[in-house]
Amino acid sequence: MKEKIRFERHLGTSTFHNPMMGGALDTQEIEVRRDPLTGAQSVFNPRLEDKVAVVFGPSDYALIERLARESEPRCFLCGDKWQHSTPSYPDDVLPGGRMQVGEAILFPNLFPVSQVHAVIRVGTTHYLPLRDFESRMLLEAFQVSVAFAKTVFRTLSGVQFLTINGNYLGPAGASIAHPHFQVLGGDLPFTYLEHVYGRCKEYFQRHGSCYWTDLVEREREIGERFIGQTGPVAWITTFSPQGTNEVLGIFTERTDFLSMDEEDMRQLAEGFSSVLKGYDSMGMSTFNFAVYSGPLGAKDDTFRCYLRVITRQNVYENYRTDDSFIQKLLRNEMVLVRPESLALTMREAGVSRKGL
Numbered sequence: 001m002k003e004k005i006r007f008e009r010h011l012g013t014s015t016f017h018n019p020m021m022g023g024a025l026d027t028q029e030i031e032v033r034r035d036p037l038t039g040a041q042s043v044f045n046p047r048l049e050d051k052v053a054v055v056f057g058p059s060d061y062a063l064i065e066r067l068a069r070e071s072e073p074r075c076f077l078c079g080d081k082w083q084h085s086t087p088s089y090p091d092d093v094l095p096g097g098r099m100q101v102g103e104a105i106l107f108p109n110l111f112p113v114s115q116v117h118a119v120i121r122v123g124t125t126h127y128l129p130l131r132d133f134e135s136r137m138l139l140e141a142f143q144v145s146v147a148f149a150k151t152v153f154r155t156l157s158g159v160q161f162l163t164i165n166g167n168y169l170g171p172a173g174a175s176i177a178h179p180h181f182q183v184l185g186g187d188l189p190f191t192y193l194e195h196v197y198g199r200c201k202e203y204f205q206r207h208g209s210c211y212w213t214d215l216v217e218r219e220r221e222i223g224e225r226f227i228g229q230t231g232p233v234a235w236i237t238t239f240s241p242q243g244t245n246e247v248l249g250i251f252t253e254r255t256d257f258l259s260m261d262e263e264d265m266r267q268l269a270e271g272f273s274s275v276l277k278g279y280d281s282m283g284m285s286t287f288n289f290a291v292y293s294g295p296l297g298a299k300d301d302t303f304r305c306y307l308r309v310i311t312r313q314n315v316y317e318n319y320r321t322d323d324s325f326i327q328k329l330l331r332n333e334m335v336l337v338r339p340e341s342l343a344l345t346m347r348e349a350g351v352s353r354k355g356l
């Protein structure tokens with residue numbers, strides 16, 4: 001196993017006269033990591049570790065609540081306004097036009113950016129701090145998303161690649177505060193997934209096994225990035241994250257959304273809820289997430305379904321974006337909290353309490 005997955009570190013230094021140290025010569029260490037599957041780099045300078053608050057200012061919860069109060073009266077996801085103000089699918093695509101599981105309501109996006117682009121209302125409360133994303137409302141949202149995926153796989157020809165995603169609050173790209181998911185996809189995989197599918201196939205050809213199941217096994221052996229397990233989902237932090245505070249929830253048995261059952265979604269929701277509570281305990285107020293699936297119906301054994309969640313810049317007045325040329329143009333990610341420290345925080349937040 002050791003030779004299959006390599007956790008590659010490239011170490012370097014940078015030396016200069018530091019005015020904060022009376023002009024003394026200062027040498028700082030820089031660690032560049034590579035993702036074992038994609039080769040994607042992330043960079044960590046240990047001296048930045050206690051400067052997290054400079055980059056990510058504290059969330060201004062009073063401001064968030066004021067903005068939420070102001071936007072609530074206009075929100076089409078609050079109450080039963082969705083019944084009159086949201087679009088609906090033709091009956092041959094989705095019988096009844098919309099889909100509902102408990103408080104989760106699914107309907108088409110008014111301005112789709114992929115062949116399938118649905119929006120899901122998550123819960124009835126307009127604004128929630130991350131600690132209040134309870135597993136019940138997340139479960140309903142996953143249930144309606146997966147049920148929808150199973151339906152459009154049958155009713156829309158060519159639909160093979162679907163993802164379940166979410167942005168929460170403005171700095172993460174959300175246009176409204178009200179928690180919502182989005183199901184996107186069609187006959188073409190998204191850029192990231194196309195790359196990952198290719199790498200997974202190469203890995204399978206080289207080693208005769210699935211990267212994701214090997215990764216979980218290896219991370220479990222190493223231990224420092226392994227958070228825990230909720231039923232069929234293994235939770236880890238990534239060695240070379242591609243977003244701030246990145247956590248993965250990996251289904252070691254499921255290759256696509258069509259193969260997911262109730263228990264899978266229940267355990268996914270449990271773990272996800274705990275990760276969000278962990279972020280809340282770190283003072284974070286926003287996130288992006290995606291749940292990836294292999295090609296629908298293909299039973300592609302080179303791939304496993306997984307959830308990937310990251311935090312984004314906190315909400316406060318005059319915040320600056322967390323993405324700079326480093327991420328957008330050089331395609332590297334900055335690591336401020338070491339993945340090994342993040343795993344500790346997540347264990348303390350109780351991500352593993354259900355399964356181990």
Ligand SMILES: [Zn+2]
Nearest residue numbers: 075078126178
């Ligand atoms: Zn609302």
